[in-house]
Amino acid sequence: MSLKNFKIGAFILMMSLASCSNELDTDYTTGQGGDNLKDLIREYPYKLKSLVDGLYLFMVSYQGDHDSFNYTMTLHATDMMAQDISQPTSHYFSWDYLHRYRSAPNVRTAYIWNTFYTAIANGNRLLDMADELSEYIIGYDEDFYNSCLAETYAVRGMSYLYLIQLYQEVITKEIVNLQAPGVPLYFSTLDGVAEEEAEALKGRNTVARVFEQIEHDLTLALQLSANYDRQDDKRSIDSHVIHGLLARYYMLSQQWQKAADHAKSAYSGYSLMDVEQLKSGFMDATNPEWIWGYRHTIETQTTLVSWFSHISNNSPGYAGILSPRLIDYELYHSIPDEDVRKQLFNGPEGISQEDYQRFKVDIQTAPNIQNPYASLKFGRKDDWTQDYPYMRAAEMILIEAEAYAHMGNTVMAAEVVRLLMENRQPGWDMSEVDVEYIYHQRRIELWGEGFSYFDLKRLYKGINRAYDNSNHSIPGQFEVAAGANNWVFQIPRREIQDNPQIDESEQND
The missing domain is CATH 1.25.40.390 (Serine Threonine Protein Phosphatase 5, Tetratricopeptide repeat)
Incomplete structure (x- = not known):
């Protein structure tokens, strides 16, 4: 430069x-x-x-x-x-x-x-x-x-x-x-x-x-x-975040054991979202799963010129009014019905009656939320102070699991990814998982x-x-x-x- x-x-x-x-x-x-x-x-x-x-x-x-x-x-x-x-x-x-x-x-x-x-x-x-x-x-x-x-x-x-x-x-x-x-x-x-x-x-x-x-x-x-000790300031980078960044780097450079070790250190002490939190809009940095994110205030939010304006169909921004963000047809239909993450998207018929009632106020100013396959994942705040998620424990679990799969230890990979899947898909029970399986879970989860x-x-x-x-x-x-x-x-x-x-x-x- x-x-x-x-x-x-x-x-x-x-x-x-x-x-x-x-x-x-x-x-x-x-x-x-x-x-x-x-x-x-x-x-x-x-x-x-x-x-x-x-x-x-x-x-x-x-x-x-x-x-x-x-x-x-x-x-x-x-x-x-x-x-x-x-x-x-x-x-x-x-x-x-x-x-x-x-x-x-x-x-x-x-x-x-x-x-x-x-x-x-x-x-x-x-x-x-x-x-x-x-x-x-x-x-x-x-x-x-x-x-x-x-x-x-x-x-x-x-x-x-x-x-x-x-x-x-x-x-x-x-x-x-x-x-x-x-x-x-x-x-x-x-x-x-x-x-x-x-x-x-x-x-x-x-x-x-x-x-x-x-x-x-x-x-x-x-x-x-x-x-x-950053205390409650998840905007700031601490050792957990740095472990997570190192885990991402070691995945790219194919140093699998280091990636697994740093990923585990990154999510240590963090818990996964429950179903209610999973459906709460991915917009609150106090979420126990968030390792790093940006806490917005009225002074820092940028309204239409923002990530949520473009990614959130729930918000009265570019996605909600003009150009919706939909999940890929094949990806949606690859998600098992019992996987709670499927509820973060409309199906082929558009918004369900249950979600229509849940979002009927949002629909008045963000009509695209009703579209077939529209994402319901990212929420809305009328003052545009939605927080930005940069790193979550789920990502780090998936990194650790994928690293073990790359090393050929598909049993250990399954043990690690079980931490996530038992939370997201009740009754999940696999004894081995490979890289392709974990990649598919990354596509859904992230x-x-x-x-x-x-x-x-x-x-x-x-x-x-x-x-x-x-x-x-x-x-x-x-x-x-x-x-x-x-x-x-x-x-x-x-x-x-x-x-x-x-x-x-x-x-x-």
């Missing part, structure tokens, strides 16, 4: 975002903003956490358009490219759904690139400041200093984890393409990278080098978080939460929406093979123009 476009403006944005939520009443619009901020933190070291919170707020902010809401935009845009969501009418995210938005001239790749590299740039500048003011912050509380660094390194490591999957085919037929060209890496003064090396690393580093950085950042974050595209790439799968009785739109009924160019985003045109370390010849096909 060419940081000249972001390194000043983005950090000032982060400061102003943090000030909204934590009363940092400092003028960041003048040339002295950075110095004023340093003076403030020297006097009040605990204000450093406000800057960390600014990282999280940036993740749910938007870049100017109604389909550009940063982190969850990436999750939704990629979900729309996969198999499991049908979009019957054209509107926002239709070009993603039709696989026409991943090339360099289009805005989606720029939005995604800017989201993660702005988060990285903000994080590095925060680390620089923490390094410069370490004497004051450590003097205030060393554990606090370490926890702020831990959260920041975790955001950086997670950002690289997403970028490498979006901008390269990491897996080909179960082989990790370690020498394939990846993405640029950027550092803070705390990293101790020499200037000449840092400049060279602004180019397309190999997948292996990016993997090395992801593991470094997340492992360091885990070490630094050892004494951190529907709409931003995993489907990444699972397809990780497991080297394609899509086929052109089957008999398909409920995908006519333009959306096509096949995309595993490994096709469609699954790899092109680097934004401006990045290649502005970054001397990336040549046009290095562009993805």
Whole structure:
């Protein structure tokens, strides 16, 4: 990334975002903003956490358009490219759904690139400041200093984890393409990278080098978080979240035992939802199953320019009024009737009488909730303060189970996934499960939460929406093979123009 476009403006944005939520009443619009901020933190070291919170707020902010809401935009845009969501009418995210938005001239790749590299740039500048003011912050509380660094390194490591999957085919037929060209890496003064090396690393580093950085950042974050107790603030990253991010990374890099171990550590101490909680809208971070999520307030919600506006048929937003989100016909009919998760979707006849009574107030302003195969999973709040789920215990159970299945221990995989399935499907009883079974459970359990595209790439799968009785739109009924160019985003045109370390010849096909 060419940081000249972001390194000043983005950090000032982060400061102003943090000030909204934590009363940092400092003028960041003048040339002295950075110095004023340093003076403030020297006097009040605990204000450093406000800057960390600014990282999280940036993740749910938007870049100017109604389909550009940063982190969850990436999750939704990629979900729309996969198999499991049908979009019957054209509107926002239709070009993603039709696989026409991943090339360099289009805005989606720029939005995604800017989201993660702005988060990285903000994080590095925060680390620089923490390094410069370490004497004051450590003097205030060393554990606090370490926890702020831990959260920041975790955001950086997670950002690289997403970028490498979006901008390269990491897996080909179960082989990790370690020498394939990846993405640029950027550092803070705390990293101790020499200037000449840092400049060279602004180019397309190999997948292996990016993997090395992801593991470094997340492992360091885990070490630094050892004494951190976030209490009830699920917006903040703690050791459980970092274990979960490491579990995701080790699944991608095919280090199965490490993936299983970190996944188990991530969900340790968390309980699964009961049926009532499962049907309560996936919008409350106090849910006992949520490991990480964003707690929205009136000040942070973005109404129509939000993930819930596009994913929730219950809400009076784009999905509820204009372009509903439906579950794929084949996926719906593959769910056993006794599986309570089937109740999160309408059947072929549309909304049931029971659900009509439950949602009859919502229907008045969100009529698409009545459609055949419409999702009922994501709920509604009239003030748009639905919380965003980033990581749940169910995902981690599925990671642990899948990791054992990859290692050939299908009995252990069944024992682990039983924790989830006995909760979701009464009477479930299987002695062995394989990778395909667990992948199917991921499609059901994590529907709409931003995993489907990444699972397809990780497991080297394609899509086929052109089957008999398909409920995908006519333009959306096509096949995309595993490994096709469609699954790899092109680097934004401006990045290649502005970054001397990336040549046009290095562009993805």
